[in-house]
Amino acid sequence: MLHTLRDSPATAKAKAKFILATDGQTLEAEELISGETIACAFEDFPNHFGFLLPLAGISTIKEIKDNPIDVRATGRLNKLYVELLRENPDWAKEERRSDMNHFMARLVFCFFAEDTDIFNGKGLFTQTVDQMSASDGSNTHEVLSQIFRAMNIKVAERANAEPRLPNWANGFPYVNGGLFSGSTEVPRFTRMARTYLMHAGALSWREINPDIFGSMIQAVADDDERGALGMHYTSVPNILKVLNPLFLDDLRTALADAGDNERKLLNLRKRMARIRVFDPACGSGNFLVIAYKQMREIEAEINRRRDELHLRSEIPLTNFRGIELRDFPAEIARLALIIAEFQCDVLYRGQKDALAEFLPLDAQNWIVCGNALRLDWLSICPPSGTGVKVAGDDLFNVPLDQAEINFENDGGETYICGNPPYKGSQAQSAEQKEDLKLVFNLCQKRWPSLDYIAGWFLKAALHMSLSNGKAAFVSTNSISQGEQVPLLWPLLLEPGNSIDFCHTSFSWSNLASKNAGVTVVVIGFSGRNGGKKRIYETDDRGEVTVREVTNISPYLVAGESIIVSAVAKQPSDRWLMLKGNQPTDGGHLCLTPDERHTLISQFPEASPYVMRYVGSQELIRGEQRYCIWVEDENRAHAEGLAPLADRFRRVAETRAASVAPSTRPFAAFPHRFRQIQAVGKWTTIAIPSVSSERRPYLPVDLLGARTIVSNLAFALYDAPLWNLSLIASRLHLVWVGTVCGKMKTDFRYSNTLGWNTFPVPLLTEQNKTDLTRCAEDILLAREAHFPATIADLYDPETMPDNLRHAHERNDEVLERIYIGRRFKNDTERLEKLFELYTKMTAADKEKPAAKATRGRKKTV
Template identity: 30%
Template sequence: MTDNRLLDLVDDRDFRVLFVEELGWNNPDRPDLTVEVDDETFTLQQVAGYKGLRIWHCPVLPPRKIQRQIDVLVGQDNQERLVIFTNEQRQEWRWPRRAQLGSANAKLLVHQHIVGDRSTHLTGRLQAIELDFDEDLSLVALLDKMRDAFDHEAETASVAAARLMGALYTELETCGVGEHDATLLLARLLFLLFGDDADMWKPQGLFEKYLREHTTAETLHSDLLGLFEVLDTEEKNRTLTSDSPYDPFRYINGGLFRDSLRLPPLNTGFRDALIEACEFDWSIISPAVFGSMFQTVKSKESRRRGGEHYTTEENILKTIRPLFLNEYRDKLERSWDDKAQLTKLHNELGRLRFLDPACGCGNFLVVAYRELRALELDILKRRRDLDMTDVASKKVKRAQLSLDVSGDIKVTLDHFYGIEIEEWPARIAETAMLLVDHLANQQMAVEFGVAPDRLPIVIAPKVIHGNALREDWRAVLPPSENVFILGNPPFIGERWRAKELSDELKSIWGQRMNAQFDYVTAWYKKTVDYFGETPGSWAFVSTSSIVQGEPVAPLFSYIQENGWRIKFAYKNFPWSSETLDHASVHCVIIGFTKNKVENRMLFAYTGGRSYSESYCKSINAYLIDGPEVLVTKRSKPIASGLTQLRKGSYPTDGGFLTIGPEEIDQFLEDPVTKKYVRRFVGSRELLNGQQRWCLWLKEYDPVDASRSELLRARLEGVRISRLASSKVATQKKAQTPHLFDEDRQPDTPYLAIPVHSSSARKFLPCEYFSPEVICYAANFIAPDPEGFLFGIISSSMFITWMRTVGGRIKSDLRLSNTLTYNTFPLPSVKAEEKARIIEAGRGIISTRGNYPGWSLAKMYDPSGMPEDLTEAHRTLDSEIDSLFGKGDFSTETGRQTILFHHYAKLTGQDDLL
């Protein structure tokens, strides 16, 4: 089946063959349907169907107002439908518009096809709903496929739009336009381009007509400035002649065109690029990507890549759906047949307020507004349908169809608030909100024939240009139980944070400041303080570091003390920012409430775009279905029988005491340095079998420096590097350059455990070394003459605890002796149990011997771990697991629950169980 074959059938209006024979749908199951609108009769034929979704063909093409009324009458007993209106030259396809497609733009839902057009998006939509011969999709799955086709169409258009914006920005740079003026100009042009294509004014394409007929490259800069002045002037205050090219333009208001703009003369390339942009259909672009688009075009590297990198709406929907949208969608379903409850729900929507205190270009606000307007529209449609059901008269039905409900809108722009530290994103946020409002009104027009006229702009969102950490949020929006706070505040770790930002963070947290807090935690503190005793709901996208390691307890203790509990959470998942030059990070999304919630939702990333979903009675700070305990550092192991861990030795030598593979020969050939060479093991050497050496000079004879130029040069290098340190203690160590700065080397055999290990490994690898092997501080060390500690560290229970409460670097696990090891809630161990654990550990070491030359990393590669080694670890796990009693040891989630219960008991927090 070719694309042309599909479109040939469309053009021939042979819809039954198209849908039944080519796309695999079922034969029609309904007779022809006759409806009457404004005393005119229309007959529709069902051409195909699938599980209640029926396709109807009307062989005439009435005005859209009549189409809308016909569509509603068809929907009286056929809720899911696709209605196609046609004549010999043109067709209009009215696609299903339930909640699954509620966020799509009106132009995606009412698709116009010109007979003979082979560049249409219609092919992609038809291919998306093609069914295999033996396929048995549910109706919801079919609608999801249709939605995905629309999303792909919009995303493809967004890429093209980004390229156009990139071309405009490049020309502005060539013309010497500064960044502030360029972004302000592009924001205004975006509004006009969108307005041209989205029926914001009449005639359509008014701005394009003005550009083509009344501007030149030489005068374009002054022409645009003149237009902007007119757009910011009320019609009654204008002094224009009737033949002025500015006369047809309406007053915009809203401040978008108010501020002064400095434009030098613009070149031919800019005018050509702007006219090319006019030829593009901007009305199918989601305003939620405008901010990403602007951020993309400001990067030269991004522009060279074609503007293909921007943040989709997927992660925003992950936040707003469980925060509030799912709840209100559920209420709509429960109220579906009850007009009083529908009215109550509608009024409730009108009381909601939303604040994004780090709104950037407004994506969260845009998507939240769009989805709530779609929900509101569904309420209005359902009330209309119930009214029609109650009244039998066709005359009344027709009156109801043309009812003006624009005055019934309760979800309005002035219910949405933002705070943004940079000026131009704040402006883009305001613009995007205005445009998404227009799209929502267009959807209303599709359903009811009328929509509110928003020009001049009177109702607008309130986006504050300011520093959210210094602004008084209560002055922006007073707190109430109807307020939702949401967004993606900036996250910057301590290592990368400028002093100014660190000082801001300290000013927010005061005495409760923790050195490991990420910058994003300031928004958590501000939100808790904002609500005070007032219940509400809030959710942020954050770096996953806030639920890992040391910061967890001090952050969540403050949240919990103020009565907040986790309502939903997305566990650790990869998140890439909108710009190419920003590193990918791992994030979580956490939503909070003070209200009682029976089933809290926990989502876990499973790869690609997939997540598993589970319902929990409680979700703790580590995003686990378990008691709300907080794990704090301890100076000694909580479990009896565990020896203390300490880090290996640290040279602080500027690299002069360590020896790489390319250097070792010269040190072994030198008779003086040869006697001081020792194997040096860090985490890379431990895990990957790499070779490195060091000079171990505890038995150093000062005379040897005069006998070896190599040794003398190395010691001088150490001395100079230590003197250059900013730390006084390190400077003092320059007096003894032959010694490691921190010497913790044991004089007996020891167990070495890497500080960092891949989170993908099933077990934490560790290994024994003799005291002649010097261990670096990238490993923890401990004496383990019997092998008991080896067994504990090598178990599934230990790596589960480490993965759950320990810190991370990106996704890699990080072992801490005070936070992870000392808090491991190992139950008491009897002598016979200990003996079995030691024996099982020896079995693992013995099995490793089957693979000579293999590194630990290779042996413990999760995709290729030898089965006999896996079995040896299973034997060990059975011994360790038995210490913890009953429970679900088959999954990591089950192990986590068991571990938290034991930790609560060992720390006297039984009341949380």
């Protein structure tokens, strides 16, 4: 049936993503991009709706397709949540939001329990609410309150309970564990809210996947993200990029080595019982749930080989600990772990044994709700041989001073992991700035420039110094680029720590399409400096390769742990690069094309004082802008021209009123820029200070005479053209992207950090001639597409073939100078550059200071 639709011209014309065909009995569908298909009975189609999630703006992740119940459950709870808040506005206020969230967690448990025989009788909860509450919802809150109250009273004590429980509530078991303790108040229901409650209960909650559902339900309670199903969900393969190399691979290797040796298998099982997994930014518990399920799978294989499948698991939930800032995700994390434990018991031990030991819930607490950067991690996940200091027996609504968990972890291992929040230094709130100050103030004076996630790295390093543990975090790749490296990594590596493994940059995207994936890295580190290190890389096809190396640097390349620092001194082997000229003029020395035309047409004698003005946007997008440029010897003549005199007056007023004391003296020189670096006599090679990371090469251009470069770009004045070849190379782009870092996702250029440190082999005159020709070919290829701008020409999807070939030729010539052939990939490029940088810095320490300078520089 699909064949005709697939080949139809109308399908191509409409740019269809999906095609569906049915005869009323069966249904077939195909996603045209991936080629994935489904075929099912027509009435069974709703169970395959995950296949069509891309039409709702949700990425097609395999776990969701295989288990769409999680999406359906979230959607129905979402509707219920919105309706309840509409009817109960007080519950939407900050002071009652935790009550509302706690109520939702209770509902989730009840739905799951009635479908898994935890409650006696399938559908007990939903049927009781349906039978005992009015159809208009007027007393639904009272019925639910009695059910919740019943689950907080032991069966033997119910006869004496005051007030007495209604007989219909006695059928519910004692659950407690903190989930049903405290207030049993329930928000009031409307007819619509009751209907949504019944709809949610009608689903088969037995199939809920806690590592998916926990993340998706998180969106229900978030005003900004409600309805974005699965925005917080991270796929299992991505989580395993952290957990596998951190410790799971080691456990699987130990299992393989044990074979059928009962003693070795027993030792491994005892070892696993003492492992703690700690996520100090746990959200709804994804990492903890996946770690638990993976460990239970290994334990089950041990028990199978020892013929002990009947044994209760020795892996306690108390070993899976987390910190979460918001109360609702913290509650969901606890609930997700409880559900995961029950499902693992059913899978590996059978329904009967799982039910026999499930209730009442354990009152011990393992998820703390609080600010991870202000809490003492050692009190939440202490080192071997100590208990946990906490108070209160409320599992789901505990204060930070929780009751001591009566559990010793003597000789155990601790693994810290997770996906802490990403916030660049400019995006942090005042409270987040204060968090970093508390963590870094005594050891790093420049803490305000650090990314927010740096706080988790340092606290993990401090924890490991006492617990002998290991840590691995997902982080934006900025943590291993630019100024973050010299600010953070000396602190992390100082105690003798080392990077054990890393996964270099890859896209870490969540389900919602509006939440574009960020480029991240995974970094695992510990205090164990010996042994082989591993670098994982994902290629363009999504395939992962791993290499063993002797050391991993903070830039996540194989090599020494060297840190690149800015160098103000001019390199002896290339031209001097300077930042552009800064006007600080209130805009009065700058001209639009129309203003330039008006000025010159009315005052032709002003023409010598008008020059082209180029910054980042002018260079990349071809925007036209001009400026007034008057040398000191021409000031009197320029001031004799009325429009220029008027502009100079306004410049003087602007500078005189400046809040910056250093600017005010320049009101006496209103005819010139505030900071003048240099002016090219013949040509200028210019590079924008910020440019998009989408382009395969850095935007660099050759400008003619009578051009002023602004402070939003860098320039080499009257430099040989082979310098442009270096800047336009792939080698230079990967170096700048690594050591200069990014502004959001854009490349941020720096002359002192990107150009002056760039390692270049000794170039012969022939090398320079060859590179000059390559630079000319690049410029000629651009000229062939005039008036296309750099933005037009360097779009990766539409870059002209002749320009691409010119750049590839430039890369080939330059890379053969470095290693005699083309580099295989960017990783190999970086490793070679850092090798040369190490040699270059070592040689520089032995040289006397260079005296020569190149380029023309004018100071004020």
